[in-house]
Amino acid sequence: MHFQLAITGFVALYIFMLAAFGGWVIIGNVPAILHTPLMSGSNFVHGIVVVGAMFAMLNASTVTQQIIGFFAVLLGAGNAAGGYAVTDRMLAMFQPSAAAAHKKPVHVIVKHAKG
Amino acid sequence: MFTATLSQLVPGAAYLFAAFLFMYGLKRMSSPVSAPSGIRVAGIGMLVAVLASFFNVLGVSAAARPHLILNMSLAVVALVLGGGAAWWKGRKVAMTSMPQMVALYNGMGGGAAAAIAAVELFGFSTQGATRLIVTLIGAMIGAVSLSGSIIAWAKLDEVIKKPLRFKGQQVFNALAMLVTIAVGAYLVFAVQTGTHPLLSVNAGIYLFFGCALVFGILMTLPIGGADMPVVISIYNAFTGLAVALEGFVLQNPALMIAGMVVGAAGMLLTLLMAKAMNRSVSNVLFSDFGAAVKQKKSKMQGSLKPVEASDAGIFMRYAKNVIIIPGYGLAVAQAQQKLYEFVKLLQGAGVGVKFAVHPVAGRMPGQMDVLLAEAGVPYDLIFQLEDINDDFATTDVALVIGANDVVNPAARTDKTSPIYGMPILNADKAKRVYVVKRGQGEGYAGIENGLFYGDNCEMVYGDAQAVLVKMIEAVRGLDAVAA
Numbered sequence: 001m002h003f004q005l006a007i008t009g010f011v012a013l014y015i016f017m018l019a020a021f022g023g024w025v026i027i028g029n030v031p032a033i034l035h036t037p038l039m040s041g042s043n044f045v046h047g048i049v050v051v052g053a054m055f056a057m058l059n060a061s062t063v064t065q066q067i068i069g070f071f072a073v074l075l076g077a078g079n080a081a082g083g084y085a086v087t088d089r090m091l092a093m094f095q096p097s098a099a100a101a102h103k104k105p106v107h108v109i110v111k112h113a114k115g
Numbered sequence: 116m117f118t119a120t121l122s123q124l125v126p127g128a129a130y131l132f133a134a135f136l137f138m139y140g141l142k143r144m145s146s147p148v149s150a151p152s153g154i155r156v157a158g159i160g161m162l163v164a165v166l167a168s169f170f171n172v173l174g175v176s177a178a179a180r181p182h183l184i185l186n187m188s189l190a191v192v193a194l195v196l197g198g199g200a201a202w203w204k205g206r207k208v209a210m211t212s213m214p215q216m217v218a219l220y221n222g223m224g225g226g227a228a229a230a231i232a233a234v235e236l237f238g239f240s241t242q243g244a245t246r247l248i249v250t251l252i253g254a255m256i257g258a259v260s261l262s263g264s265i266i267a268w269a270k271l272d273e274v275i276k277k278p279l280r281f282k283g284q285q286v287f288n289a290l291a292m293l294v295t296i297a298v299g300a301y302l303v304f305a306v307q308t309g310t311h312p313l314l315s316v317n318a319g320i321y322l323f324f325g326c327a328l329v330f331g332i333l334m335t336l337p338i339g340g341a342d343m344p345v346v347i348s349i350y351n352a353f354t355g356l357a358v359a360l361e362g363f364v365l366q367n368p369a370l371m372i373a374g375m376v377v378g379a380a381g382m383l384l385t386l387l388m389a390k391a392m393n394r395s396v397s398n399v400l401f402s403d404f405g406a407a408v409k410q411k412k413s414k415m416q417g418s419l420k421p422v423e424a425s426d427a428g429i430f431m432r433y434a435k436n437v438i439i440i441p442g443y444g445l446a447v448a449q450a451q452q453k454l455y456e457f458v459k460l461l462q463g464a465g466v467g468v469k470f471a472v473h474p475v476a477g478r479m480p481g482q483m484d485v486l487l488a489e490a491g492v493p494y495d496l497i498f499q500l501e502d503i504n505d506d507f508a509t510t511d512v513a514l515v516i517g518a519n520d521v522v523n524p525a526a527r528t529d530k531t532s533p534i535y536g537m538p539i540l541n542a543d544k545a546k547r548v549y550v551v552k553r554g555q556g557e558g559y560a561g562i563e564n565g566l567f568y569g570d571n572c573e574m575v576y577g578d579a580q581a582v583l584v585k586m587i588e589a590v591r592g593l594d595a596v597a598a
Contacts, residue, residue, distance in 0.1 A: 009245075012363050012371070019359070019372045022138060023379035030145045032474050032499045035384065035481030040217050041144050041154055042380045043351055045137050047161060047220075048373040049227045049358045050194070051130070052365050054168040056234040057190045061178035065234050070189050072230035077197035079224035080165075084158050085205030086216055091144075091151040093488035097495050 037090040044087050047080025122174030129167030130369035136160030137373050141380070147494045164369055165194070197223075210489050211446050214479040215271035218264045218347045221354055225260025228253060228357035229324065235364055236302075236320050244307055246364055251299040253360030255327045260353040262331030267347050270340045271478065279336040285401060288333050295326035334400075342399045344479040345388050349396070352381025384480075391474030393526075393537030417568035419555065424575050427514075427549045428457070428586030429593055434511035434547075436467035438503065440540055441487065443477050444517020444553065448579035451490035454516065457583050458492070460590050469506070470497045471540050473521035504541050513545035515566075516579050519552075523564045532562060548572040551582050 007015065030038050053072035060069040140157030143149040175183060201220065208216050232254030269275040281287075302319045305311040314322065338346055355377030362370025389396045431437050439458070445451060458468050470492065476483035484497055507513060515522055522542040525532040542548055543566045550567055552574060566572055575582050 007363065007366050007368060007371070015368060015371050016359065016375050019375035020379035023141075023376035024383055026138065026141050026145065026376070027380035027383050031147075032387075032481060033472070033484040033494060033497055034144065034147060034150060035387070035474075036213065036477075036479050036485050037150065037154075037481070038144055039348060039351060039381075039384060039479070039481075040213070040220075041141065041157065042355070042377045042384075043217055043221050043224070044154070044161075045141065045157060045373050046224050046351075046355045046358045046377045048133070048137070048164060048370055049224050049231070049354075049361070051164050051168045052231050052358070052361055052367055052370050053227050054165070054190055054194075055171055055365055055367070056231045057193070058171050058183070058186050059175050059179045059238075060186055060234060061176070061182060061238065064237050066182070066186065066189060068230050068233045068237070069186070070193050072227045072234065073190050073193035074197035075223040075230065076227035077194045078201035079220050079227060080161055080201075081198035082201030082205040082216070082220040082223070084154065084161070085202050086208065086213060086220075087154045088151070088158070089206065090210070090213070090485050090488075091154055093485065094147045094150065094494050095488070095491070096148070097493040 034094075037087055040083060040087040040090065044080065044083030047076060047083050050076030050080050052076070122170050122172075125170045126167045129163050129170075130367065133160040133164035133167075134369045134372045136163070138376065141376065210482075210486055212272070213482060213485065214344055214347060215268045217479075218268040218271060218343075218350070221347065221351050222261045222264025222268065225257040225264060225350065225354040225357055228257035228354065228361050229261060229327075231361045231365070232257065233320065233324065235361075237317070244303060247303055247306060249360050250364045251302065251323070253357045253364065254324065255295060255299065256353050256360070257357035258324055258327035259331035259334065260350045260357060262328040263335040263353075264347070264350045266332055266335035267343050267350065270335075270338075271343050273340075275336075278339045284333075284337055288330070291326065291330040291333050295323065295330050298323045298326055338399065341478075342392075342394075344475075345385060345392070345394075345396065345399045347479070348381055348385040348388055349400075352378050352385060355379075355381055388475070388480045391480060391538065393534060415563055415565060415568045417570065419567055420573045421576055422549070422573040424551075424577065424582045424585035425589035427573065427575050428589040430547070431461060431466065431512050431514065431549075431586075432464050432590045432593060434466055436469075436510050437461060437512045437514060438469050438471050438507065438510050438542075438545065440471050440473070440513060440515045440518050440522060440542055441476060441483055442473075442516065442518025442521065443483070444519075445579050446477065446483070446486050446517070448517065450516075450579040450583055451486050451492075453580055453583040453587070455487075455490045455492050457587050457590070458496075460587060464590070464594070468496065469503060471500070471503045472497055473500055473518070473540055474538075476518060476521060500538055500540060507541040507544040510545045511547060513542040513548045514551070515542055515548065516551040519564055520562065522566055523562060524566055525562060525564070534562060542566060543569055543571070546571060549575055551575045551577070551579055553578060 053076040057069035057073050060066045137157050137160050140153045143153030143156060232250050235250050302323060305316050355374045359371050359374030359378055362374055385396060461468050472483050474480050487497055520534055522540050524543050526534045526537040526539045529535055548571055
């Protein structure tokens with residue numbers, strides 16, 4: 001991953017500073033009702049580590065590196081896929097009143113008390 | 116060379132696009148209306164980035180070229196195995212088990228970051244002291260996040276039931292951390308000078324990771340299960356940080372940006388949670404809550420007044436408005452759907468119903484919102500503490516189900532109470548309060564609740580599910596008679 005512009009020293013610190021500020025501001029606006037999906041969603045986003053793991057795996061040249069690289073990809077892929085699956089499931093459940101009315105009732109009691 | 120350019124340009128552009136989609140996706144997650152599309156946007160970013168990373172095969176180092184076919188196959192197998200297993204588990208896990216699942220996925224991310232660092236360290240490809248030090252710091256944070264998250268998962272899943280505490284634990288843990296850092300410093304020295312007076316570099320790397328993993332375990336063991344959400348949130352931020360640092364080592368801006376965004380977001384979320392629990396983060400990490408609390412029992416004035424579930428149900432049927440305060444006890448009884456069924460009956464009778472959710476209701480902030488949403492409750496009926504607390508004074512009935520400490524007025528008045536200062540829901544201000552509770556026990560903090568003894572409060576004893584069935588039947592019976 002050698003880009004023309006090498007990310008060294010202060011350039012890296014600038015990227016870190018701006019990204020940290022961005023994350024702080026974006027999350028600061030999220031209502032408490034979404035805190036759990038949000039934690040899970042940000043957990044999914046650091047699943048991007050799988051890309052770094054792929055790089056390490058593809059560039060492995062010894063058996064030790066291959067074994068560790070394999071586990072890096074395995075764990076990173078788990079982080080990304082699992083994080084997406086649970087976040088998507090949770091967020092799909094949030095429905096406004098209008099939409100919820102059209103949804104099929106979750107559970108209906110059959111037993112009616114006749115007077 | 117054309118392939119060399121392609122191997123840089125395609126991943127470069129793809130990572131930039133992915134980083135943008137991550138930020139945009141997280142931004143969309145800030146409202147329930149756009150949140151489902153937010154995670155999909157971020158998901159597309161992930162897909163693009165992973166596919167683009169295959170272009171790295173065009174530019175692998177000379178040393179790795181003979182192994183390319185094997186490496187490529189291993190990468191695909193690992194992607195399918197790891198991704199497939201986690202996807203399958205994530206699709207079927209119960210919503211009540213969500214906190215430990217997040218802990219587990221988070222630990223995997225930390226482990227991946229640590230493993231990347233290990234590959235780099237074993238390959239001596241980290242030239243220069245700065246990159247070496249950054250690699251080691253990222254490795255340590257990632258390893259701590261891995262072993263710590265696994266302990267957090269074990270505690271929430273009740274594999275480990277009791278916090279492990281012993282005398283001088285904090286000193287011992289501090290020593291474990293110092294030893295890890297010392298081994299790391301030795302590695303920097305050994306690699307930079309080319310001499311290794313004590314240990315070979317490879318042995319030093321193994322020792323370094325061993326120490327970091329042990330430190331993660333030691334750090335998490337003494338923390339009680341109720342504090343685990345804060346701990347998971349911290350480790351979530353840790354993993355983000357580790358990913359960002361390894362991104363610098365690999366010169367990959369997508370990892371740097373995504374990792375640091377999560378690092379900052381995780382830190383903010385941790386502070387918000389700790390604030391909602393009326394604790395400081397250091398208090399969660401370094402003190403033993405619960406040990407000192409159960410010393411004195413204050414005398415309560417008044418008495419506990421039990422009432423039949425059916426009577427309470429009928430009273431609510433004729434109320435103008437009702438605010439429901441659900442707690443984790445509701446989820447333990449698996450009674451969310453029954454509750455919403457009761458709510459729909461009340462709404463049908465013209466009663467205004469709202470849900471008031473405390474920030475720490477459930478085992479993870481926001482988990483109660485998810486559990487209610489799962490039962491079909493529309494999100495516009497769910498209100499957060501600061502938005503609804505003033506409404507209690509004008510409300511006929513506050514129905515407290517499976518919640519205790521979050522409605523304890525001692526948090527407002529009693530300076531000696533361990534929960535003093537914690538923001539609470541003002542259920543006691545309602546004209547009538549019904550508390551559905553299994554028995555006469557205390558909340559997890561072990562504190563008597565003055566609300567239960569108030570003149571306006573009546574207790575409905577029983578399992579939440581059974582109580583709600585009785586309330587539903589009572590209201591249905593009433594309407595049937597009227598018809």
